[in-house]
Amino acid sequence: xxxxxxxxxxxxxxxxxxxxxxxxxxxxxxxxxxxxxxxxxxxxxxxxxxxxxxxxxxxxxxxxxxxxxxxxxxxxxxxxxxxxxxxxxxxxxxxxxxxxxxxxxxxxxxxxxxxxxxxxxxxxxxxxxxxxxxxxxxxxxxxxxxxxxxxxxxxxxxxxxxxxxxxxxxxxxxxxxxxxxxxxxxxxxxxxxxxxxxxxxxxxxxxxxxxxxxxxxxxxxxxxxxxxxxxxxxxxxxxxxxxxxxxxxxxxxxxxxxxxxxxxxxxxxxxxxxxxxxxxxxxxxxxxxxxxxxxxxxxxxxxxxxxxxxxxxxxxxxxxxxxxxxxxxxxxxxxxxxxxxxxxxxxxxxxxxxxxxxxxxxxxxxxxxxxxxxxxxxxxxxxxxxxxxxxxxxxxxxxxxxxxxxxxxxxxxxxxxxxxxxxxxxxxxxxxxxxxxxxxxxxxxxxxxxxxxxxxxxxxxxxxxxxxxxxxxxxxxxxxxxxxxxxxxxxxxxxxxxxxxxxxxxxxxxxxxxxxxxxxxxxxxxxxxxxxxxxxxxxxxxxxxxxxxxxxxxxxxxxxxxxxxxxxxxxxxxxxxxxxxxxxxxxxxxxxxxxxxxxxxxxxxxxxxxxxxxxxxxxxxxxxxxxxxxxxxxxxxxxxxxxxxxxxxxxxxxxxxxxxxxxxxxxxxxxxxxxxxxxxxxxxxxxxxxxxxxxxxxxxxxxxxxxxxxxxxxxxxxxxxxxxxxxxxxxxxxxxxxxxxxxxxxxxxxxxxxxxxxxxxxxxxxxxxxxxxxxxxxxxxxxxxxxxxxxxxxxxxxxxxxxxxxxxxxxxxxxxxxxxxxxxxxxxxxxxxxxxxxxxxxxxxxxxxxxxxxxxxxxxxxxxxxxxxxxxxxxxxxxxxxxxxxxxxxxxxxxxxxxxxxxxxxxxxxxxxxxxxxxxxxxxxxxxxxxxxxxxxxxxxxxxxxxxxxxxxxxxxxxxxxxxxxxxxxxxxxxxxxx
Numbered sequence: 006x007x008x009x010x011x012x013x014x015x016x017x018x019x020x021x022x023x024x025x026x027x028x029x030x031x032x033x034x035x036x037x038x039x040x041x042x043x044x045x046x047x048x049x050x051x052x053x054x055x056x057x058x059x060x061x062x063x064x065x066x067x068x069x070x071x072x073x074x075x076x077x078x079x080x081x082x083x084x085x086x087x088x089x090x091x092x093x094x095x096x097x098x099x100x101x102x103x104x105x106x107x108x109x110x111x112x113x114x115x116x117x118x119x120x121x122x123x124x125x126x127x128x129x130x131x132x133x134x135x136x137x138x139x140x141x142x143x144x145x146x147x148x149x150x151x152x153x154x155x156x157x158x159x160x161x162x163x164x165x166x167x168x169x170x171x172x173x174x175x176x177x178x179x180x181x182x183x184x185x186x187x188x189x190x191x192x193x194x195x196x197x198x199x200x201x202x203x204x205x206x207x208x209x210x211x212x213x214x215x216x217x218x219x220x221x222x223x224x225x226x227x228x229x230x231x232x233x234x235x236x237x238x239x240x241x242x243x244x245x246x247x248x249x250x251x252x253x254x255x256x257x258x259x260x261x262x263x264x265x266x267x268x269x270x271x272x273x274x275x276x277x278x279x280x281x282x283x284x285x286x287x288x289x290x291x292x293x294x295x296x297x298x299x300x301x302x303x304x305x306x307x308x309x310x311x312x313x314x315x316x317x318x319x320x321x322x323x324x325x326x327x328x329x330x331x332x333x334x335x336x337x338x339x340x341x342x343x344x345x346x347x348x349x350x351x352x353x354x355x356x357x358x359x360x361x362x363x364x365x366x367x368x369x370x371x372x373x374x375x376x377x378x379x380x381x382x383x384x385x386x387x388x389x390x391x392x393x394x395x396x397x398x399x400x401x402x403x404x405x406x407x408x409x410x411x412x413x414x415x416x417x418x419x420x421x422x423x424x425x426x427x428x429x430x431x432x433x434x435x436x437x438x439x440x441x442x443x444x445x446x447x448x449x450x451x452x453x454x455x456x457x458x459x460x461x462x463x464x465x466x467x468x469x470x471x472x473x474x475x476x477x478x479x480x481x482x483x484x485x486x487x488x489x490x491x492x493x494x495x496x497x498x499x500x501x502x503x504x505x506x507x508x509x510x511x512x513x514x515x516x517x518x519x520x521x522x523x524x525x526x527x528x529x530x531x532x533x534x535x536x537x538x539x540x541x542x543x544x545x546x547x548x549x550x551x552x553x554x555x556x557x558x559x560x561x562x563x564x565x566x567x568x569x570x571x572x573x574x575x576x577x578x579x580x581x582x583x584x585x586x587x588x589x590x591x592x593x594x595x596x597x598x599x600x601x602x603x604x605x606x607x608x609x610x611x612x613x614x615x616x617x618x619x620x621x622x623x624x625x626x627x628x629x630x631x632x633x634x635x636x637x638x639x640x641x642x643x644x645x646x647x648x649x650x651x652x653x654x655x656x657x658x659x660x661x662x663x664x665x666x667x668x669x670x671x672x673x674x675x676x677x678x679x680x681x682x683x684x685x686x687x688x689x690x691x692x693x694x695x696x697x698x699x700x701x702x703x704x705x706x707x708x709x710x711x712x713x714x715x716x717x718x719x720x721x722x723x724x725x726x727x728x729x730x731x732x733x734x735x736x737x738x739x740x741x742x743x744x745x746x747x748x749x750x751x752x753x754x755x756x757x758x759x760x761x762x763x764x765x766x767x768x769x770x771x772x773x774x775x776x777x778x779x780x781x782x783x784x785x786x787x788x789x790x791x792x793x794x795x796x797x798x799x800x801x802x803x804x805x806x807x808x809x810x811x812x813x814x815x816x817x818x819x820x821x822x823x824x825x826x827x828x829x830x831x832x833x834x835x836x837x838x839x840x841x842x843x844x845x846x847x848x849x850x851x852x853x854x855x856x857x858x859x860x861x862x863x864x865x866x867x868x869x870x871x872x873x874x875x876x877x878x879x880x881x882x883x884x885x886x887x888x889x890x891x892x893x894x895x896x897x898x899x900x901x902x903x904x905x906x907x908x909x910x911x912x913x914x915x916x917x918x919x920x921x922x923x924x925x926x927x928x929x930x931x932x933x934x935x936x937x938x939x940x941x942x943x944x945x946x947x948x949x950x951x952x953x954x955x956x957x958x959x960x961x962x963x964x965x966x967x968x969x970x971x972x973x974x975x976x977x978x979x980x981x982x983x984x
Contacts, residue, residue, distance in 0.1 A: 011056070036963060040968065058153070082097055101114050119138070206805045216790045220787035224781075279753065285753075295738040315712065342674070346674040349670060389645055392642050396638040403636075431603050435600050456580060461565050
């Protein structure tokens with residue numbers, strides 16, 4: 006993969022648009038990427054990673070957009086590269102919040118992604134979704150984001166630590182680069198599979214144990230029921246023994262079944278004999294009972310028959326006495342009806358005398374005719390009075406309407422004068438407020454501006470305090486860096502002297518004699534290169550924080566403008582004055598609006614009153630004519646009703662109503678009298694007929710033999726019950742004698758007792774047999790389940806053994822596990838490639854290899870050794886000089902890059918451009934010369950090489966291809982490419 010161009014905007018520390026054309030730097034081959042700490046040198050490579058993968062391995066994605074970018078500037082990264090002979094463009098924009106272009110608040114920009122292929126002027130879009138782009142990039146490059154960063158930007162300092170660290174620390178980097186976590190996960194997964202398989206087998210074994218217990222318990226129960234020999238307590242029954250024991254119990258189970266059947270037959274015979282004896286005894290007892298009852302019934306027959314004869318005589322007399330009672334009742338009803346009709350006529354005559362009304366006869370027809378004539382006279386008089394009252398009321402209403410009209414005219418005239426006066430006053434107030442502004446927009450803008458100024462003055466004061474603290478922290482960090490560097494230089498020589506071995510050449514001078522090796526001075530504290538780097542990182546962090554605060558402070562001041570140095574209290578006072586003026590203007594505008602609305606209402610009311618006055622003026626003539634006509638009609642009607650007494654009419658109406666109601670009742674009483682006379686005659690006729698047909702001479706004879714109806718019915722029922730009971734007893738006795746009644750009663754109780762004892766004996770045998778059979782069935786079921794579990798778990802046991810063995814192989818013994826073995830193989834490939842690079846750099850003297858002593862897979866299986874061709878012996882990497890360590894770490898970095906690239910899924914090679922990040926600050930001048938010479942040699946192999954460094958000597962001796970500087974206004978950084 007060959008990088009051609011990276012383009013990004015509003016990205017990281019760069020607020021504007023940046024373009025880096027790598028093709029323009031190709032002719033230089035070797036160049037420097039320079040810039041102060043924190044300005045964003047590595048952001049160029051972060052943009053490459055983001056354009057390809059949508060993330061940056063060493064930085065979070067939530068802080069991609071530049072804090073100094075304008076709202077209109079969009080954030081994106083676009084990377085043009087060559088792979089497999091074709092040119093591709095990958096572009097991504099993140100999701101981020103930016104200030105709204107209109108008004109306040111923020112707007113969310115959504116993530117976009119695309120990948121295109123460039124063929125001359127033809128641009129073909131390959132993918133626009135995250136998943137599709139990721140799949141294309143994987144096919145083209147074959148690396149993830151972290152691997153790409155490692156291959157493109159060689160972290161020289163970290164690789165130098167990788168060269169010098171022990172196996173444990175080296176293993177961490179190898180795991181990240183080569184996906185060692187996968188093998189660790191596989192080992193853990195196999196462990197879980199093995200554990201789960203063992204648990205499953207354990208569950209099956211537990212089920213088998215349970216079924217063994219069920220089978221033992223069932224066979225033990227069967228042995229007890231069959232009186233068979235039990236298990237030996239010293240033995241632990243297994244599947245085979247249980248099967249034999251169950252088969253052995255079949256014979257005693259059959260014998261017990263035979264005994265149970267014989268006992269049941271004997272019990273059934275005893276039950277049959279006992280049942281026959283009980284039936285004969287029952288017949289004997291019932292026959293005796295029937296004979297005794299027949300004798301009692303014969304003794305009662307005479308008295309029962311006499312009572313029945315008297316009841317029959319009473320029944321024949323009852324029709325005569327009933328007819329006599331009905332005739333007497335009808336005569337009494339007739340007399341009562343005659344008296345009621347006469348009294349009703351007398352009452353009608355009395356009421357009629359009150360209104361001078363007479364009735365010629367008691368006939369309901371004559372009475373009704375007289376009442377109707379009186380009703381007609383009453384209705385005529387009332388009609389005359391009603392016409393008079395209506396005419397008088399109409400005259401009064403006409404007079405009221407005229408008076409109301411006069412009052413309305415007077416009211417409208419008064420209301421009109423008052424409203425005109427109110428309208429003139431309101432109009433004067435509206436005219437007085439004509440000089441007010443139309444709204445509060447100007448004061449609103451002034452208040453909003455002062456509120457923003459107040460917030461910014463408070464933020465400005467806070468940033469000033471933070472800047473002071475940041476400057477103090479930066480000074481302290483600078484002093485600490487200088488002190489740490491002095492300590493490091495003082496301890497470097499003693500540390501190398503400590504690695505000297507008697508009789509072996511010094512890595513610096515080559516002598517095998519070491520008469521006066523350097524020693525640690527002072528308290529013996531050793532300052533390592535890592536300590537220097539940490540101190541420098543702290544200083545860079547302090548500088549970056551101070552720079553950021555200063556940029557933010559300058560931005561706030563620029564926003565404040567004329568108020569950049571104003572006091573917050575002064576701004577607060579001005580804001581209060583503006584807010585008060587706005588409130589007063591708002592109140593005045595609201596008051597004017599209310600007055601205008603009130604004036605409109607008053608004018609509308611005046612218009613309505615004018616309309617009403619015009620309508621009233623047109624109605625006056627008609628109202629006065631109506632009064633005259635109504636008065637004349639009332640006078641005429643009053644004269645017509647002069648001879649009628651209204652109070653007497655009411656009394657006459659009450660009397661007529663009462664007569665009308667009583668005439669109806671009188672008609673009913675007359676009808677009742679006629680009906681009663683007819684009923685009395687019919688009752689007398691019926692009595693004479695019934696007496697003539699009876700056996701009695703007179704009514705008194707019939708009444709003499711009459712009984713109470715209840716006693717009469719009781720005598721008849723008693724005779725019938727006596728006859729029924731006698732017949733039933735005779736039939737039952739005859740039936741028993743036909744069935745056979747023994748002369749003596751059998752002893753059924755004794756035979757029943759014998760039968761019950763035989764039945765209990767049979768039940769005991771049957772219960773033993775049932776329990777034995779049930780226990781044997783349970784034993785058979787349990788043994789079958791054991792067989793099923795053993796057959797069904799065979800494959801499960803094979804899998805458990807396989808999982809256990811696989812986990813043992815991957816987990817390993819004595820630290821020999823799958824992960825360390827795989828990483829060892831990868832390290833062998835890295836060492837082989839690195840060794841080729843190192844031999845070329847060192848003119849064939851040095852090579853790198855993995856230490857495979859003690860099998861190469863133990864705790865030290867990831868150690869590295871340096872083969873020295875001059876001495877023929879291997880050395881620790883720490884024994885190399887500074888320049889030699891740089892060559893070895895660079896060779897190792899190149900080896901890592903090559904192997905990681907080949908490990909990708911695509912058919913790719915190492916990038917044709919490499920960027921080496923730092924790692925030069927600890928080199929002395931000689932080592933620095935060797936490092937630069939090595940880089941030139943690497944460039945001569947055809948690769949473009951960029952060096953990211955702070956070392957001034959490197960900047961002076963190499964071409965400044967890319968220069969990163971802070972912007973003059975302090976708002977981020979800007980980048981310059983020097984071809």
